[in-house]
Amino acid sequence: MSLPKAMLQTWRANNANQDTLRTLQKHRLDALVRFAREKSLYYKRLYSDLDTICLEKLPMTNKLEMMSHLDEVFTDRRITIDRIDQFTSNLDNVGKMMDGKYLVFKTSGSTGFPATVLYDKMTIDVASAVAAFRTFARKEDYQAFMKHGKKTAGVFADYGFYLACGMSRYLQLRMPWKQTKITVDVNAPGEEIIRQLNAFQPSMLSGYPSNLALLADYPELLIKPDVIITGGELLTDEIRQKLTNRFGCYVQTHYSCTEGGEIACECSEGHLHINEDWVIVEPVDKDNNPVAPGVQSDKVLITNLSNYIQPFIRYELTDRIIIHDEPCACGKHSRWLEIEGRTDDIMTFASGVQIAPMSFYKILEEIKAIRRFQLVQTALDKLVLRLIADNPIEAFQVAHRELTSFLESKELTGVDIALSNELPQSDKISGKFKHVIALKH
Ligand SMILES: [Zn+2]
CATH class of the missing domain: 3.40.50.12780 (ANL, N-terminal domain)
Structure with a gap:
């Protein structure tokens, strides 16, 4: 043709x-x-x-x-x-x-x-x-x-x-x-x-x-x-x-x-x-x-x-x-x-519960103290939050509270959420920026 x-x-x-x-x-x-x-x-x-x-x-x-x-x-x-x-x-x-x-x-x-x-x-x-x-x-x-x-x-x-x-x-x-x-x-x-x-x-x-x-x-x-x-x-x-x-x-x-x-x-x-x-x-x-x-x-x-x-x-x-x-x-x-x-950005936790990325996005987007964020799943029940904020520790405390309460509402208890010492970053290969990155299998 x-x-x-x-x-x-x-x-x-x-x-x-x-x-x-x-x-x-x-x-x-x-x-x-x-x-x-x-x-x-x-x-x-x-x-x-x-x-x-x-x-x-x-x-x-x-x-x-x-x-x-x-x-x-x-x-x-x-x-x-x-x-x-x-x-x-x-x-x-x-x-x-x-x-x-x-x-x-x-x-x-x-x-x-x-x-x-x-x-x-x-x-x-x-x-x-x-x-x-x-x-x-x-x-x-x-x-x-x-x-x-x-x-x-x-x-x-x-x-x-x-x-x-x-x-x-x-x-x-x-x-x-x-x-x-x-x-x-x-x-x-x-x-x-x-x-x-x-x-x-x-x-x-x-x-x-x-x-x-x-x-x-x-x-x-x-x-x-x-x-x-x-x-x-x-x-x-x-x-x-x-x-x-x-x-x-x-x-x-x-x-x-x-x-x-x-x-x-x-x-x-x-x-x-x-x-x-x-x-x-x-x-x-x-x-x-x-x-x-x-x-x-x-x-x-x-x-x-x-x-x-x-x-x-x-x-x-x-x-x-x-x-x-x-x-x-x-x-x-x-x-x-x-x-x-x-x-690919839907997170699956150890219990099998899945969470859509938009849920996390909306929660973190709402926190005014956070200028930019990226939530990364590093193990089945472990998340780390990369963020840019004037006061990262305080912003993280708010985020931790909101995320924990949301996860508990989905019957996800015991998910470890930590503040990362890295900044949000684009994927090194594709150059795409994602706010929510799920664990790669
Ligand atoms: Zn049309």
């Missing part, structure tokens, strides 16, 4: 009805499964007993399974993990095509261990097409963006083989004459990030919501973006409001991951519509039974219909979502979803 064809097909499906979307999905799934079965040793084995191609009957896959059989997963037998390791050992290769055919991405491993993901030309073209037609929730923001020269600044990890970095390098390498896009390294000192953003004056600002919320606290940041598009982690209502107030523009998000691609884009009603022409999203409970619309899932199975080099078919993500099939006032017929956030 060429880029113009991907563009045309994606544009045509923008307002397609459910019947058309289901037909498209079935057609594309059939083609992908046939190809995977023929070219990938992994899928050949996985589908050895398959008679007909019916989504619900296809075996599921997950990260551990796929990453431990990676050489067999690829549909191009010349690609091996050894060759990928060699390619990725040179950071100059970020954004370059391996064998002139494939982009290589690594996920940051925030879910415990990293994944390696290859995109072929079709995956890249579809991603570009979806970005071209579905990025902006509101027409007026798109028009302002075009009027102001499409100036885009992304505050991301500006190195390594991460999706945002790799894709933006790829585009820069292909169109070096285009000076409309910059990536600012999220790990650079705050003053440096602000200097670059002030000098560039972006029309669209993108980045991780938690990091943009921290940047918003700098009065020296003097930019007037037309729109802010966050990604990579959950955009909470609080952060959306904070950024709206600070920058006076529309703030929106989207839902994507390296394996699934662009899963859902926000509409003018603030709903995340699934890109159902290119991805199949199945909400399931913890035993992998399908979950009805309106009910919160424990996990999601995604099928990326545009990746033929490394097929992701019924691939498990640990996100908790609610699917909505009721009509949306924006006029799109695709279903939309709500996402609770990455479950």
